[in-house]
Amino acid sequence: MYETQVKVRFCETDALGHINNTSYFIYFEEARIQFFEKMGSPMNIKKWEYIVASTKCDFLAQAYFNQVLNIKTFIEKVGNKSFTISHEITDSQTGTLIAKGEAVIVYFNFDTQKSELLPDAVKQFLQSHIASV
Amino acid sequence: MYETQVKVRFCETDALGHINNTSYFIYFEEARIQFFEKMGSPMNIKKWEYIVASTKCDFLAQAYFNQVLNIKTFIEKVGNKSFTISHEITDSQTGTLIAKGEAVIVYFNFDTQKSELLPDAVKQFLQSHIASV
Amino acid sequence: MYETQVKVRFCETDALGHINNTSYFIYFEEARIQFFEKMGSPMNIKKWEYIVASTKCDFLAQAYFNQVLNIKTFIEKVGNKSFTISHEITDSQTGTLIAKGEAVIVYFNFDTQKSELLPDAVKQFLQSHIASV
Amino acid sequence: MYETQVKVRFCETDALGHINNTSYFIYFEEARIQFFEKMGSPMNIKKWEYIVASTKCDFLAQAYFNQVLNIKTFIEKVGNKSFTISHEITDSQTGTLIAKGEAVIVYFNFDTQKSELLPDAVKQFLQSHIASV
Numbered sequence: 303m304y305e306t307q308v309k310v311r312f313c314e315t316d317a318l319g320h321i322n323n324t325s326y327f328i329y330f331e332e333a334r335i336q337f338f339e340k341m342g343s344p345m346n347i348k349k350w351e352y353i354v355a356s357t358k359c360d361f362l363a364q365a366y367f368n369q370v371l372n373i374k375t376f377i378e379k380v381g382n383k384s385f386t387i388s389h390e391i392t393d394s395q396t397g398t399l400i401a402k403g404e405a406v407i408v409y410f411n412f413d414t415q416k417s418e419l420l421p422d423a424v425k426q427f428l429q430s431h432i433a434s435v
Numbered sequence: 436m437y438e439t440q441v442k443v444r445f446c447e448t449d450a451l452g453h454i455n456n457t458s459y460f461i462y463f464e465e466a467r468i469q470f471f472e473k474m475g476s477p478m479n480i481k482k483w484e485y486i487v488a489s490t491k492c493d494f495l496a497q498a499y500f501n502q503v504l505n506i507k508t509f510i511e512k513v514g515n516k517s518f519t520i521s522h523e524i525t526d527s528q529t530g531t532l533i534a535k536g537e538a539v540i541v542y543f544n545f546d547t548q549k550s551e552l553l554p555d556a557v558k559q560f561l562q563s564h565i566a567s568v
Numbered sequence: 569m570y571e572t573q574v575k576v577r578f579c580e581t582d583a584l585g586h587i588n589n590t591s592y593f594i595y596f597e598e599a600r601i602q603f604f605e606k607m608g609s610p611m612n613i614k615k616w617e618y619i620v621a622s623t624k625c626d627f628l629a630q631a632y633f634n635q636v637l638n639i640k641t642f643i644e645k646v647g648n649k650s651f652t653i654s655h656e657i658t659d660s661q662t663g664t665l666i667a668k669g670e671a672v673i674v675y676f677n678f679d680t681q682k683s684e685l686l687p688d689a690v691k692q693f694l695q696s697h698i699a700s701v
Numbered sequence: 702m703y704e705t706q707v708k709v710r711f712c713e714t715d716a717l718g719h720i721n722n723t724s725y726f727i728y729f730e731e732a733r734i735q736f737f738e739k740m741g742s743p744m745n746i747k748k749w750e751y752i753v754a755s756t757k758c759d760f761l762a763q764a765y766f767n768q769v770l771n772i773k774t775f776i777e778k779v780g781n782k783s784f785t786i787s788h789e790i791t792d793s794q795t796g797t798l799i800a801k802g803e804a805v806i807v808y809f810n811f812d813t814q815k816s817e818l819l820p821d822a823v824k825q826f827l828q829s830h831i832a833s834v
Contacts, residue, residue: 311727311730311731311734312582312583312588312730312731312734313582313588313589313590313591313727313730315582315583315746316578316579316581316582316583317480317578317581317582317583317585317586317632317633318480318483318486318545319583319746320583322464322578322579323460323464323487323490323579324457324460324461324464324579325579327456327457327460328457328710328712331456331457331710331711331712332710332711335710335711335767339767345766345767347450347451347714347718347765347766350451353451353494353497354456354494355493355494356491356492356493356494357456357491357492357494358489358490358491358492359489359490359491360488360489361486361487361488361489361490364486366583366746367583367744367746368734368738368744412451444594444597444598444601445597445598445601445715445716445721446594446597446715446721446722446723446724448613448715448716449711449712449714449715449716450711450714450715450716450718450719450765450766452613452716453716455711455712456712457712458712461577461579464577464578464579465577465578468577468578468634472634478633478634480581480585480632480633499613499716500611500613500716501601501605501611583746584746584749584752584811589726589730589753589756590723590726590727590730593722593723593726594723597722597723613716613717616717619717619760619763620722620760621759621760622757622758622759622760623722623757623758623760624755624756624757624758625755625756625757626754626755627752627753627754627755627756630752678717
């Protein structure tokens with residue numbers, strides 16, 4: 303499990319007064335990339351190795367400007383060429399569950415534009431972060 | 436079924452050269468709101484009646500700056516207090532399937548902060564747009 | 569002069585109920601790129617020839633979700649390696665002035681990462697769009 | 702002077718590989734709001750007291766994904782109903798100047814939709830942060 307925090311920016315809210323639904327995917331991307339960095343993945347666009355195949359978010363409570371959100375990141379499943387990563391967003395003070403998200407990430411070669419087998423080292427790192435472990 | 440088009444903006448791309456995953460949810464929101472407008476829903480924030488409970492996107496092909504995307508919107512399911520709306524994004528010239536999305540929308544009273552029963556007129560409109568009809 | 573329209577998206581508003589200040593720069597970018605396209609500039613990232621050196625916006629009236637904005641684009645000044653482009657955003661129905669913007673654009677070679685002299689054809693096109701002409 | 706840092710998010714870049722010009726205004730807004738918070742301004746939308754009248758950015762060097770940016774915030778000028786705030790963005794490691802920004806902020810009553818005189822306490826706080834002091 304990997305944990306990080308974001309503070310809601312003004313421009314991430316919308317006219318309903320709460321965080322716009324599209325902003326949650328910014329937070330998931332942010333948490334995911336910090337997780338990749340922790341994994342030792344190069345933070346270099348020219349060597350980028352991952353592409354999002356699918357992503358979703360369940361919105362459980364509204365959240366607001368300037369709120370500090372806690373994001374927990376888990377690995378759900380590790381396949382041969384892809385893995386499923388999940389996130390849980392809670393209010394950092396009360397612990398109230400705000401959103402749950404998930405993404406399927408494919409190991410992808412941007413030069414050949416084809417998916418590839420996950421390297422063993424990556425697979426092992428991911429497996430050691432499986433939610434239930 | 437409701438159909439609309441968007442042209443990909445420069446700032447909706449990312450350093451990988453393609454549309455960033457978060458931008459697709461902007462397109463779904465745009466298509467959804469045009470559908471609400473067609474339904475006769477007031478385009479007035481103070482009378483806003485809907486909240487997103489869940490949303491997802493499957494990314495099937497990458498898309499790029501300045502590409503014209505066709506978005507088809509369908510209703511999948513109509514419940515008592517919520518409904519499921521889906522979208523299919525294709526390239527407007529070649530018809531290549533780029534993304535499929537879905538959202539669960541709850542009929543919501545922002546004054547009381549509670550969900551409510553969908554009005555009959557809305558239910559009927561939604562049912563007449565069920566995908567298989 | 570070049571003219572285009574945008575309809576304000578939900579996610580471009582903020583919790584104050586109006587369009588967030590950052591969204592206006594999305595509209596300016598959109599108008600600018602349509603102007604580049606009209607000029608015959610390749611809409612191809614790998615051949616991209618322009619970089620923004622400076623940009624500003626004066627906010628004269630608030631604008632809101634779903635409002636249709638009219639954007640007029642002018643050329644203010646043409647230099648040897650750069651030019652100044654300006655925009656005027658009005659409400660498409662009432663004509664109320666909402667925002668005025670400006671950007672200094674440099675003719676830029678992304679391979680060498682250096683500015684270059686504006687080609688004569690570009691200069692002529694730009695000069696024919698000078699505001700006062 | 703107030704100082705803060707942001708780490709560039711993936712979705713804040715564009716297909717040219719660098720930070721999109723619109724994203725800098727997100728950073729300025731972020732720095733400005735942290736400055737307001739330090740000033741004791743309520744971080745509550747319903748009591749919000751400020752509106753942006755004008756903003757600009759000079760882009761001096763490109764910046765990239767995952768770069769840590771240092772943002773210094775200064776007060777330039779204090780008027781009766783408005784003030785000018787400025788920002789300087791540098792690379793947090795090398796100190797390279799990346800962007801300079803400025804915004805004119807009006808003390809604004811969102812209920813009456815009219816500007817008002819800056820309270821004395823706010824004026825004093827602002828004056829004590831004038832750049833040259």
